[in-house]
Amino acid sequence: xxxxxxxxxxxxxxxxxxxxxxxxxxxxxxxxxxxxxxxxxxxxxxxxxxxxxxxxxxxxxxxxxxxxxxxxxxxxxxxxxxxxxxxxxxxxxxxxxxxxxxxxxxxxxxxxxxxxxxxx
Amino acid sequence: xxxxxxxxxxxxxxxxxxxxxxxxxxxxxxxxxxxxxxxxxxxxxxxxxxxxxxxxxxxxxxxxxxxxxxxxxxxxxxxxxxxxxxxxxxxxxxxxxxxxxxxxxxxxxxxxxxxxxxxxxxxxxxxxxxxxxxxxxxxxxxxxxxxxxxxxxxxxxxxxxxxxxxxxxxxxxxxxxxxxxxxxxxxxxxxxxxxxxxxxxxxxxxxxxxxxxxxxxxxxxxxxxxxxxxxxxxxxxxxxxxxxxxxxxxxxxxxxxxxxxxxxxxxxxxxxxxxxxxxxxxxxxxxxx
Numbered sequence: 001x002x003x004x005x006x007x008x009x010x011x012x013x014x015x016x017x018x019x020x021x022x023x024x025x026x027x028x029x030x031x032x033x034x035x036x037x038x039x040x041x042x043x044x045x046x047x048x049x050x051x052x053x054x055x056x057x058x059x060x061x062x063x064x065x066x067x068x069x070x071x072x073x074x075x076x077x078x079x080x081x082x083x084x085x086x087x088x089x090x091x092x093x094x095x096x097x098x099x100x101x102x103x104x105x106x107x108x109x110x111x112x113x114x115x116x117x118x119x120x
Numbered sequence: 121x122x123x124x125x126x127x128x129x130x131x132x133x134x135x136x137x138x139x140x141x142x143x144x145x146x147x148x149x150x151x152x153x154x155x156x157x158x159x160x161x162x163x164x165x166x167x168x169x170x171x172x173x174x175x176x177x178x179x180x181x182x183x184x185x186x187x188x189x190x191x192x193x194x195x196x197x198x199x200x201x202x203x204x205x206x207x208x209x210x211x212x213x214x215x216x217x218x219x220x221x222x223x224x225x226x227x228x229x230x231x232x233x234x235x236x237x238x239x240x241x242x243x244x245x246x247x248x249x250x251x252x253x254x255x256x257x258x259x260x261x262x263x264x265x266x267x268x269x270x271x272x273x274x275x276x277x278x279x280x281x282x283x284x285x286x287x288x289x290x291x292x293x294x295x296x297x298x299x300x301x302x303x304x305x306x307x308x309x310x311x312x313x314x315x316x317x318x319x320x321x322x323x324x325x326x327x328x329x330x331x332x333x334x335x336x337x338x339x340x341x342x343x344x345x346x347x348x349x350x351x352x353x354x355x356x357x358x359x360x361x362x363x364x365x366x367x368x369x370x371x372x373x374x375x376x377x378x379x380x381x382x383x384x385x386x387x388x389x390x391x392x393x394x395x396x397x398x399x400x401x402x403x404x405x406x407x408x409x
Contacts, residue, residue, distance in 0.1 A: 008186070011181055014206055015205060015206060043185060043187055073317065073318065078275070079318055079361055080180065080274070080316050080362065081181060087210060088209055088210065097148075101321065104321070105315075105319050105320065110319075111319050113358065115361055118276060119276040120186055
């Protein structure tokens, strides 16, 4: 299991407006494309110097494809990264202020301290 | 030598800019009170008449990333572009450009390394809302040169709370040993109790009002003894999963000095978080209290 790779997905998608839209509209397409094309990009280096060993396990891939932010939290993905990206995708559907943010928290109401470890 | 004319510790609520500039139906009910408090807080910096701002904050996974994560980093550049796409998107923050004070950056890096802190540095740093929020609240003209100092409160393993305090104490000595006639304000931002991306987020108050009350007392009284006794890397999980940002307040308590009571204290109980604002005047510096 790679919390680092989950975080890398959330981080790199969040900072690219076109990827945010693709992840919202077709998560399976985006996650599949990202794992094949971007998971091994070493940021700040050329393509020829990409890493060779990074891939999701089945549970991680499924959580991302299903937009399952609760499962991502339980797997130890960094909560700030998940929240920021999911707000970018879904806050626009709010019918009142903070509607999505509150629902996001409410879906995690069953989770008690100590929270999953986010150390990478 | 340079003089430290103000030490300021603050929360950095990214929604202040949007709330304070909103009009009509978009203006939230708490915006007027919030703005009044910020204007009073701003005056505590203005009347210190600083020439240079040392700005302590924390990168929120913008430029600093898990493939190369520094614990403490000092910017040394002539300019700093500021704010990021996702901060424009979520908080409506404007793009900004701040001048750097490279001589002071050089001095802090050399003296910090010699004082036992293996500081990372950056010659091209785009800063984020942990530093631009206090610029917006305290010096919206954004006209003073800065030295940004980033701390890792975000990506474990983190330095111990005591290390933040010691760095603050070191920054105090280092700035006061800078061979310059300039007047320096040291401004740092962090959090009280805060939850992000967890079940306790976006409640009607901060996730742990009792912690917030104790924290405000520690800071206002410079009570590092009790603060360091109660606060550990483990204990900070309990008030909220993003509460490790409180360690930047502890760093600022180190700058202000053990036992130093703040000259100005204010708070604002908002949804999601308790806002808190503190100013110390370490030297008279021409400020009439």
